[in-house]
Amino acid sequence: MSNNTIVIVAGEASGDILGAGLMRALLKQQPGLNFEGIGGSQMIALGFKSLVPIERLSVMGLVEVLGCLPELLLLRRRLIKRYTQQPPLAMVGIDAPDFNLVLETQLKASNIPTVHYVSPSVWAWREDRVFTVAKACHRVLALLPFELPYYDRHQIPATFVGHPLADVIPGVLTQTQARQDLQLKDQPVLALLPGSRAMEVKQLAPDFLVAAAILQTQNPNLQLVLAVANQQREQQLNALLQGHPHLKVTLVLGQSHLVLAAADAVLVASGTATLEALLFEKPMLVCYRLSPISYRLFKRKLKISFVSLPNLLAGEKIVEELLQDQVQPQLIADHLEVLLFNQVAAEKQRSQFANIHQQLACGADISAAEAVIEVIAEHGEDITRVGKT
Structure with a gap:
């Protein structure tokens, strides 16, 4: 060497x-x-x-x-x-x-x-x-x-x-441009980010899709955009989507920032993607689930009240977290309904996100x-x- x-x-x-x-x-x-x-x-x-x-x-x-x-x-x-x-x-x-x-x-x-x-x-x-x-x-x-x-x-x-992401997000990418690039209409957009790892997708994506189906049934104009990390996750998610033939969803491979820029609200797995959603100032619901044994082992040593980065950075609860057994489609749909269509709740999150962004850049x-x-x-x-x- x-x-x-x-x-x-x-x-x-x-x-x-x-x-x-x-x-x-x-x-x-x-x-x-x-x-x-x-x-x-x-x-x-x-x-x-x-x-x-x-x-x-x-x-x-x-x-x-x-x-x-x-x-x-x-x-x-x-x-x-x-x-x-x-x-x-x-x-x-x-x-x-x-x-x-x-x-x-x-x-x-x-x-x-x-x-x-x-x-x-x-x-x-x-x-x-x-x-x-x-x-x-x-x-x-x-x-x-x-x-x-x-x-x-x-x-x-x-x-x-x-954080390097705070220096580059959102850049010049606007919601209007992102929607044009993804060929989306000027109607509400929900972004789904179930994670980049096989186990994350296995644990979360089935409930994400059921929740999305509930929302789209209640709001027929709602556009769903599913961020896909790589080709392996694309195959995994396409297999799951076969069980939802009536779900209208756009899969986007390897362009999570474009998906986030286009969104009005985000359903996201806990992790770095929550920080990205924060930097794009997108109202979000955070979910996470491990295998039952892994969760019990982690929970014993967990010393904090929150797991998502937005809440940890704020030092208080500013986004909702659904963990383990709380990850239920109807509960997910209820929380997202508020973020998508209650502008006061959405704007409160966006304002808090902007303050944190300044600290990290x-x-x-x-x-x-x-x-x-x-x-x-x-x-x-x-x-x-x-x-x-």
């Missing part, structure tokens, strides 16, 4: 976005840098060398992980061996804490600068992981402002960088790159001199 390589290990599609933004900002500082590890299509388009497909790390739920555990452990051992034998300039783990923190710990012990991008949810559950983070990395890059006090309390170096890609450069410099390297003789 050349001495100008930065290793990045991203855990899923949202990590691919963060990794690509970080790469662009670092390459502006030093065009001669190389990047490898595990990443997705956006990182690969910038010249990233992904040793395995990013999907190998995209596993949710405690029970679900068990089936993939041997493969994940083998992969991690392979990475540890590769990078301890051929040390890179630095290693940046993006999210995927159960995988990345152990990897970072091993590389840090070999005197390789390590950065963890996206704070593990120590504020939500398993706060004891803060000590694991301390052993694993030289710096934590936090996307959310309320995360820093947890690290300050334990004297762990952490930097709030803001901090030039995250550049801030993250500067933090990585600082960590590398603390270990005696100046990336502006890398590769020069």
